[in-house]
Amino acid sequence: MEKKEIVKILNEIGLLLELKGENPFKSRAYYNAARIIELLDEDIETIVKEDRLKDIKGIGEALNKKITELVLTGKLKYYEDLKASIPEGLIDMLKIPGLGPKRIRTIYEQLNITSVRELEYACLENRLLDLPGFGKKMQNNILKGIQFIKQFSSHFLYSEAYSQAVDYKEYLDAANVAKKTEIAGSLRRKKEIVKDIDILSASNSPNTVIDTFIKYPKVKEIVEKGDTKSSVILEDGIGVDLRVIKEYQFPYALHHFTGSKEHNTAMRHRAKKMGIKMNEYGIFKGEELIKCLNEEEIFFNLGLSFIPPELRENMGEIEAAEKGTIPNLVDNSDLKGILHVHTRYSDGTNSLKELVEATRNLGYSYLGVSDHSKSAYYANGLNEEQLFEQWKEIDNLNQIYNDFRIFKGIESDILPDGSLDFEDEILEKFDFVIASVHSNFNLNKQEMTERIIKALTNKYTTILGHPTGRLLLARNGYDIDMEKIIEIASSHGKIIEINSNPYRLDLDWRYIKYAKEKNVIFAICPDAHNIEGLSHITYGIGIAKKGWLEAKDVINTLDIESISKFLKDLKQ
DNA sequence: GCCGTTTTCGGCCCGACTGTTTTCAGTCG
Incomplete structure (x- = not known):
């Protein structure tokens, strides 16, 4: 199993x-x-x-x-x-905010209600009012909760939530009601999917901050409003939690509300063993607060080096911080060039020249163009003739710039039998080949794994594109043996893509860490279909960080000469 | 159900908010 x-x-x-x-x-x-x-x-x-x-x-x-x-x-x-022994519907009820195991049990035992739909009717008939611990408000909240889960799915893409969070923070900053405000929670940890937005503010008059918070124009509903904490739901359905603490408490609270829950639990265990109590208000030796000006000092007092938020998933980061082996994570500034963009030749919306100019203006020194291959008729994939035309244009552009280089690439479909989409005499002329699955997703696990392995071990394949094929919140990845694929990539010196498209963020960071341990090399790619798409690379960086990657693990941190040599050597 | 420099039982991370109570249980993060 x-x-x-x-x-x-x-x-x-x-x-x-x-x-x-x-x-x-x-x-x-x-x-x-x-x-x-x-x-x-x-x-x-x-x-x-x-x-x-x-x-x-x-x-x-x-x-x-x-x-x-x-x-x-x-x-x-x-x-x-x-x-x-338990009706299935009871598990669905857990999705209703405010309903947990205890209340669901009461509803089941006293009213014999076994599904969300039955529960909805019962609320409309006021049958919950007489239950112990229930009342009119609770019944209303349950009804509202049922409406809510009907209306919205409970998760959001990082990119969507992040832009909402940034706007909210800007609004709070502009109101100047708090000394400091930060985005915390899973967004700060750069999780690919988030449930809500957590915001933390430092202020001596929390009520002012909360009053401002709930007046944000995009607030659709105020769920909760207390003295230090408030929750709202925005128009697009995403929930936002605000916590207000005193300024000196900010570092402790920032750590606490950044999570993850699992990381925090492990940290508290560690603290407890050292005789230190840890909560959102501080770390304490007995009653006495151990003063920390920032998160670094909190970690230091627990005998740890700083743990970047992206790593706080209780996946070995505490042990690494204890040993001083937390990696120096790759950052946007490490990237020297971009690979994997689509131009107007296939399904991109900008011309080759426009993309080159844009990439160059962003400070990168090379661009690897990889339009779709001929089988990708849905994406206007290139046949040999169109390919030669593009190569001619690339050659011409490469004459113009002496500080910038365009690499000839292709995103070749992996055909159902695992072969690539061009003959070898074409494939060998590319500087790099990204091999990706774009069709026939429904092969069984063994077939799909063999298909990808065959493509990966093709002499001309440089990079495996979006390895799991997932579309976040929309489509699961193909059924494949990823460990096996990672092992093959490692043994054959093939590069695995971290596709930075916010709907993909693929390879998944949980596998990235595993692959890194197997010495796999990565390329962080935007898979851009227009100039704006180049900026998606920052999401890929976030995921690379979550996968513990350093600059040396990422191929496009190499400068022009090094990557030219690297790509040439791979073809030998 | 797990664990042990307090070791075979008695703990197991901590606090805010809401709605229900009249001092607290349940939920959530």
């Missing part, structure tokens, strides 16, 4: 136990185990077969037995029984 599936089942058991009203620490043990399995670099089946599961901290006798049963038989009786 697949790791992903095991993780899902363990999490679901945790949830079901909560709904059953079991010991909360018991369900936490399952959540914890799910996370441990999720972060395993090694193949779970191997671990189980070698009976090493029980050696992992957090997996005891009972979980060892259950996970082993799952991995070996693909089933778990305990889970089946548990699931059968």
